[in-house]
Amino acid sequence: MNAELLIMFTLGCDRAYLYAHPERELTPDETQRYGEALARRATGVPAQYITGHQEFWGLDLVVSPAVLIPRPETEHVVEAVLELISSAGSKQSQEQDQKPRTGVSAPHGSRIVDVGTGSGAIALALAKELPTAEIHATDISAAALEVARANAARHELTSRIKFHKTDLLSGFPPASFDNVVSNPPYVGDSEEESVQLEVRKFEPRHAVFAGPTGVEVIERLIPQAREALRPGGWLVFEISGTIAERVRCLLSAWDEVEIRNDLQGIARVAIARKINP
Numbered sequence: 001m002n003a004e005l006l007i008m009f010t011l012g013c014d015r016a017y018l019y020a021h022p023e024r025e026l027t028p029d030e031t032q033r034y035g036e037a038l039a040r041r042a043t044g045v046p047a048q049y050i051t052g053h054q055e056f057w058g059l060d061l062v063v064s065p066a067v068l069i070p071r072p073e074t075e076h077v078v079e080a081v082l083e084l085i086s087s088a089g090s091k092q093s094q095e096q097d098q099k100p101r102t103g104v105s106a107p108h109g110s111r112i113v114d115v116g117t118g119s120g121a122i123a124l125a126l127a128k129e130l131p132t133a134e135i136h137a138t139d140i141s142a143a144a145l146e147v148a149r150a151n152a153a154r155h156e157l158t159s160r161i162k163f164h165k166t167d168l169l170s171g172f173p174p175a176s177f178d179n180v181v182s183n184p185p186y187v188g189d190s191e192e193e194s195v196q197l198e199v200r201k202f203e204p205r206h207a208v209f210a211g212p213t214g215v216e217v218i219e220r221l222i223p224q225a226r227e228a229l230r231p232g233g234w235l236v237f238e239i240s241g242t243i244a245e246r247v248r249c250l251l252s253a254w255d256e257v258e259i260r261n262d263l264q265g266i267a268r269v270a271i272a273r274k275i276n277p
């Protein structure tokens with residue numbers, strides 16, 4: 001799989017071309033570039049940092065070592081948000097005109113913030129799916145925000161997403177959002193040995209590790225999200241099985257709390273609603 005990705009990168013072609021031209025031979029220059037890419041991969045550099053690309057939610061995203069490589073399991077976070085918004089949207093339309101609608105229509109004026117946007121993966125996916133929503137995205141890393149902005153420009157979503165360099169939700173007035181969404185850092189320093197060497201060595205530490213126990217960023221995010229949400233709003237964020245029970249405790253003051261599993265049966269998405277201010 002990696003060899004295939006790296007050969008497509010070297011030739012600047014897609015998989016269809018690769019399979020349609022098995023007779024294609026590498027030129028000496030291509031052979032040298034392919035060899036260099038393989039050598040970097042052999043030292044553990046993730047293929048995505050070599051090619052500079054990763055697909056997420058059907059979007060081709062540019063990635064650099066300044067950002068976490070978006071993971072397929074984070075698509076469950078996007079799915080959960082779309083589901084909540086879709087049901088709120090159809091309730092609103094039924095109330096307004098008594099006619100149920102299909103598809104994902106964000107309630108009018110819906111405001112969403114993606115906290116710790118990294119490459120912009122979640123914010124871009126939501127902007128693509130929710131053409132009427134106002135999307136904000138924050139990150140503490142200026143370098144990550146540069147990558148996210150580049151991705152928004154590549155997908156002509158610049159005018160749809162406002163990027164903010166800030167610590168979690170600092171600087172937003174209370175009751176600003178209908179949805180706070182995040183894939184925060186959630187790995188504990190004590191779990192370091194169980195994290196793949198590639199991740200530890202090459203992905204940004206502040207994107208993966210939260211502190212000694214893994215819940216340090218989430219512990220700060222939850223009260224800030226409560227402040228930033230309008231009554232009735234939803235907090236949706238990615239977690240791991242290791243911290244699921246601690247997250248449930250941290251959400252004890254919230255309503256409609258749900259922990260969803262990913263396709264491997266591992267707790268992956270925490271959902272909670274702020275009913276009372």
Ligand SMILES: C[S@@+](CC[C@H](N)C(=O)[O-])C[C@H]1O[C@@H](n2cnc3c(N)ncnc32)[C@H](O)[C@@H]1O
Pocket residue numbers: 067068069070071074115116117118119120121122138139140141144166167168169182183184185186206207208217
């Ligand atoms: C796990 S990565 C997620 C990136 C992207 N949302 C994704 O799903 O691929 C966490 C991101 O949170 C950012 N981050 C870490 N601490 C933060 C903080 N206190 N405030 C804002 N962003 C933070 C990191 O820079 C990183 O981009």
